[in-house]
Amino acid sequence: MSFNFLFSADISDLSKNVLVDEQLQPAFKEVKSKKFFNPFLLIALLVLLMIGLFLFFNSSIENKMEAVSPIGNNEKSILVGPTPFPFQEMTIPYLREKVYDSDLSELEQVSTNANYTTYLTSYESDGFRINGLLLRPSGVEPDGGWPSIVFVHGYIPPTLYKTLGPQYDDYISYLARQGFVVFKIDLRGHDSSEGEPGGGYFGSDYITDTLNAYSALQNTDFVNSEAIGLWGHSMAGNVLLRSFATKPDIPAVVIWAGAVYSYTDREKYGINDNSYRPPAPSDSPSQSRRRDLFEKYGDGTSQNEFWKMVAPTNYLDDLRGAIQIHHAVDDTVVNIGYSRDLNALLDKTDVEHELIEYSTGGHNISGANFTNAMQATAEFYKKYLR
Numbered sequence: 335m336s337f338n339f340l341f342s343a344d345i346s347d348l349s350k351n352v353l354v355d356e357q358l359q360p361a362f363k364e365v366k367s368k369k370f371f372n373p374f375l376l377i378a379l380l381v382l383l384m385i386g387l388f389l390f391f392n393s394s395i396e397n398k399m400e401a402v403s404p405i406g407n408n409e410k411s412i413l414v415g416p417t418p419f420p421f422q423e424m425t426i427p428y429l430r431e432k433v434y435d436s437d438l439s440e441l442e443q444v445s446t447n448a449n450y451t452t453y454l455t456s457y458e459s460d461g462f463r464i465n466g467l468l469l470r471p472s473g474v475e476p477d478g479g480w481p482s483i484v485f486v487h488g489y490i491p492p493t494l495y496k497t498l499g500p501q502y503d504d505y506i507s508y509l510a511r512q513g514f515v516v517f518k519i520d521l522r523g524h525d526s527s528e529g530e531p532g533g534g535y536f537g538s539d540y541i542t543d544t545l546n547a548y549s550a551l552q553n554t555d556f557v558n559s560e561a562i563g564l565w566g567h568s569m570a571g572n573v574l575l576r577s578f579a580t581k582p583d584i585p586a587v588v589i590w591a592g593a594v595y596s597y598t599d600r601e602k603y604g605i606n607d608n609s610y611r612p613p614a615p616s617d618s619p620s621q622s623r624r625r626d627l628f629e630k631y632g633d634g635t636s637q638n639e640f641w642k643m644v645a646p647t648n649y650l651d652d653l654r655g656a657i658q659i660h661h662a663v664d665d666t667v668v669n670i671g672y673s674r675d676l677n678a679l680l681d682k683t684d685v686e687h688e689l690i691e692y693s694t695g696g697h698n699i700s701g702a703n704f705t706n707a708m709q710a711t712a713e714f715y716k717k718y719l720r
Contacts, residue, residue, distance in 0.1 A: 586654045
């Protein structure tokens with residue numbers, strides 16, 4: 335199915351551009367030279383003039399229709415007009431036009447061992463300083479630089495999140511030991527990262543933070559700029575798939591227990607996270623903004639024109655990289671149906687993808703299956719980040 339929407343088109347001042355066809359000029363001269371003239375001739379001239387206006391108007395609109403998405407000639411690309419509309423910064427077409435350009439700040443060593451060295455560093459995103467933990471493998475750097483991973487955390491109450499916290503230590507250390515530079519970023523508003531934590535599903539700040547981190551790694555001299563992947567958990571599943579839809583040439587994306595891809599799936603499965611805390615007081619700018627969003631467009635379950643441009647599942651045909659999805663059947667926080675539905679949509683595309691299910695492990699795929707999941711993740715990156 336092809337989704338094509340145009341919100342608006344600017345119309346130039348027609349009065350300055352309408353020209354009378356040269357073939358009509360003799361008729362005008364004839365009318366002017368006669369004291370009396372046939373009224374039917376005047377009517378005919380007016381009809382011709384109106385036809386000319388219509389043709390000009392139609393041509394003007396066609397010339398101003400521009401696809402925001404620069405990705406090929408995909409029939410499923412969604413068009414949006416040049417005139418701004420509320421919350422357009424959440425849409426994939428808008429995010430594709432945005433510039434992501436950042437650099438890592440000075441690396442501050444935290445610790446080192448036989449396998450990797452850990453550093454604190456930061457980068458800029460929308461004018462905010464975003465902090466992160468970077469693990470650099472030991473040993474001889476490969477020709478072209480190390481393959482790398484932008485590691486995006488799942489939902490943790492921003493006031494409890496810590497850069498050096500234990501939540502993802504086992505994940506990032508495993509990947510670093512496999513020979514990857516791992517950059518675990520603190521999304522804005524978490525720990526000492528600047529900015530306000532706006533949440534993952536109903537904003538675009540975290541997508542911007544992710545893609546600016548990607549750019550920062552690309553601009554790092556010890557990283558292979560063509561071998562950078564994304565890893566995300568839970569809430570970050572939405573963040574990663576939207577980032578992937580924005581930048582379809584990312585070579586490898588791995589999602590563990592992700593949620594909310596089509597937005598209609600949110601109504602279908604919900605999320606059962608007892609740790610959730612509203613990202614800010616009810617009278618804060620971000621909470622007010624979310625209320626305004628829902629009032630104008632609904633909560634995403636209606637899939638009107640706006641939400642179709644937000645949902646990354648409408649852009650799967652554009653993806654050029656590969657995606658691997660992990661989910662435990664006994665996950666009580668995020669229903670495995672999210673991953674199964676996404677996998678079914680990917681089955682209809684040419685995108686390289688796989689869904690790996692685990693009988694146990696819960697939301698974090700812990701216990702006996704953790705090593706299995708990490709090993710499959712590392713092998714996937716080794717295949718596509720080269």
